[in-house]
Amino acid sequence: xxxxxxxxxxxxxxxxxxxxxxxxxxxxxxxxxxxxxxxxxxxxxxxxxxxxxxxxxxxxxxxxxxxxxxxxxxxxxxxxxxxxxxxxxxxxxxxxxxxxxxxxxxxxxxxxxxxxxxxxxxxxxxxxxxxxxxxxxxxxxxxxxxxxxxxxxxxxxxxxxxxxxxxxxxxxxxxxxxxxxxxxxxxxxxxxxxxxxxxxxxxxxxxxxxxxxxxxxxxxxxxxxxxxxxxxxxxxxxxxxxxxxxxxxxxxxxxxxxxxxxxxxxxxxxxxxxxxxxxxxxxxxxxxxxxxxxxxxxxxxxxxxxxxxxxxxxxxxxxxxxxxxxxxxxxxxxxxxxxxxxxxxxxxxxxxxxxxxxxxxxxxxxxxxxxxxxxxxxxxxxxxxxxxxxxxxxxxxxxxxxxxxxxxxxxxxxxxxxxxxxxxxxxxxxxxxxxxxxxxxxxxxxxxxxxxxxxxxxxxxxxxxxxxxxxxxxxxxxxxxxxxxxxxxxxxxxxxxxxxxxxxxxxxxxxxxxxxxxxxxx
Numbered sequence: 235x236x237x238x239x240x241x242x243x244x245x246x247x248x249x250x251x252x253x254x255x256x257x258x259x260x261x262x263x264x265x266x267x268x269x270x271x272x273x274x275x276x277x278x279x280x281x282x283x284x285x286x287x288x289x290x291x292x293x294x295x296x297x298x299x300x301x302x303x304x305x306x307x308x309x310x311x312x313x314x315x316x317x318x319x320x321x322x323x324x325x326x327x328x329x330x331x332x333x334x335x336x337x338x339x340x341x342x343x344x345x346x347x348x349x350x351x352x353x354x355x356x357x358x359x360x361x362x363x364x365x366x367x368x369x370x371x372x373x374x375x376x377x378x379x380x381x382x383x384x385x386x387x388x389x390x391x392x393x394x395x396x397x398x399x400x401x402x403x404x405x406x407x408x409x410x411x412x413x414x415x416x417x418x419x420x421x422x423x424x425x426x427x428x429x430x431x432x433x434x435x436x437x438x439x440x441x442x443x444x445x446x447x448x449x450x451x452x453x454x455x456x457x458x459x460x461x462x463x464x465x466x467x468x469x470x471x472x473x474x475x476x477x478x479x480x481x482x483x484x485x486x487x488x489x490x491x492x493x494x495x496x497x498x499x500x501x502x503x504x505x506x507x508x509x510x511x512x513x514x515x516x517x518x519x520x521x522x523x524x525x526x527x528x529x530x531x532x533x534x535x536x537x538x539x540x541x542x543x544x545x546x547x548x549x550x551x552x553x554x555x556x557x558x559x560x561x562x563x564x565x566x567x568x569x570x571x572x573x574x575x576x577x578x579x580x581x582x583x584x585x586x587x588x589x590x591x592x593x594x595x596x597x598x599x600x601x602x603x604x605x606x607x608x609x610x611x612x613x614x615x616x617x618x619x620x621x622x623x624x625x626x627x628x629x630x631x632x633x634x635x636x637x638x639x640x641x642x643x644x645x646x647x648x649x650x651x652x653x654x655x656x657x658x659x660x661x662x663x664x665x666x667x668x669x670x671x672x673x674x675x676x677x678x679x680x681x682x683x684x685x686x687x688x689x690x691x692x693x694x695x696x697x698x699x700x701x702x703x704x705x706x707x708x709x710x711x712x713x714x715x716x717x718x719x720x721x722x723x724x725x726x727x728x729x730x731x732x733x734x735x736x737x738x739x740x741x742x743x744x745x746x747x748x749x750x751x752x753x754x755x756x
């Protein structure tokens with residue numbers, strides 16, 4: 235979120251601080267340097283410098299000490315040596331003198347419940363985590379850190395937390411009193427981020443040539459898988475649409491409805507069950523809400539990036555492929571299934587290799603399919619086109635069951651592609667894809683090489699190379715289908731007024747990262 239940073243402030247200036255405590259004498263700017271360092275070596279060096287300065291200025295009574303269970307634990311200081319280094323008791327009760335890099339000084343402000351953690355004196359990872367934990371236990375899931383809003387997913391519903399009408403009414407009344415909103419907001423909330431972005435966009439700035447212009451804004455929503463990024467993005471969109479008072483009610487409702495329906499489609503084709511999250515977005519998206527000069531929402535556009543196509547051919551144990559496949563297998567009508575020769579999800583390798591065919595007991599894939607189909611219809615994708623989509627997905631499932639081998643194990647003969655299921659054939663896949671079966675087979679089994687003189691030679695591939703081609707085809711085809719769906723969604727978001735766009739607010743929803751035993755590019 236691109237608002238200009240405010241100057242550092244001490245905790246005692248916070249108007250809603252529960253207790254009045256003396257500020258730590260350590261300069262706020264120095265304490266922040268260690269906390270914001272990304273490099274672990276630099277962080278350790280900064281921490282040592284902070285601790286050394288603290289030892290020169292005061293006697294320690296409590297310190298934060300690294301702990302395997304709590305990450306950081308607050309401990310009493312038993313004594314200090316000549317250098318001022320603290321001695322604490324370990325788990326066995328034995329006194330241990332800590333090195334500068336093994337502890338962090340405790341400040342009285344670390345015990346306060348602050349809406350903005352950046353106002354803690356001597357800011358460090360330890361008090362940051364413990365303040366978040368205390369607030370979470372008090373059902374306070376949102377906390378400011380300067381201009382950044384931290385959100386801790388409670389995995390339950392808080393009644394009244396997202397009262398949209400009340401939030402918009404409050405924003406409108408406050409806007410009459412304030413010429414410009416900053417991140418110094420009354421309370422930490424996802425609506426506050428949206429409100430500040432909208433205020434900054436609506437306020438005009440002077441161009442270098444003297445003409446006024448609006449300021450485009452972007453809100454970045456990031457975090458690990460299951461943190462609640464997609465839900466936060468939805469709340470931001472709802473607030474922005476509701477707070478655009480000039481937007482024609484019918485147009486606003488149309489845009490909001492199609493945005494919500496587009497989320498259904500994108501989640502079906504771009505989300506999957508992972509070990510950490512039952513509905514994990516496996517792609518990133520950047521949604522622009524477009525405004526005209528009168529601060530009216532006149533359209534929207536979705537850009538997508540980094541779709542996890544490797545999931546199409548390999549799924550970890552306990553995970554699923556993309557929801558759309560399972561929804562289709564469960565929800566498609568029996569007549570269409572019979573026509574496509576489509577069976578249950580457990581019959582297809584790319585759906586069953588994770589040994590997880592359902593999301594949970596509460597999620598019905600057949601019902602989800604009906605909702606996806608309805609959403610596609612709202613976005614202008616007619617039934618006939620939907621039928622082509624189901625054919626393409628079925629063809630990909632068939633290719634996932636393909637096997638490649640030399641006939642009679644004779645390596646001098648061209649590789650043949652076969653299927654264990656008699657209802658599946660390469661000809662059937664070609665029919666679903668709308669291509670010639672011979673062309674499809676040659677594309678998978680032969681590599682064409684052109685010499686410097688322009689002559690072309692067909693080089694037969696071995697079974698491993700053929701399977702690699704098939705997997706590449708599966709990934710490329712699904713990726714292309716996803717692009718088409720996004721284009722259809724964008725077409726549906728256009729209105730007659732979209733050509734008059736003067737500014738926009740972008741919402742960047744980056745797909746979640748996960749920490750595995752072995753971490754790699756994918």
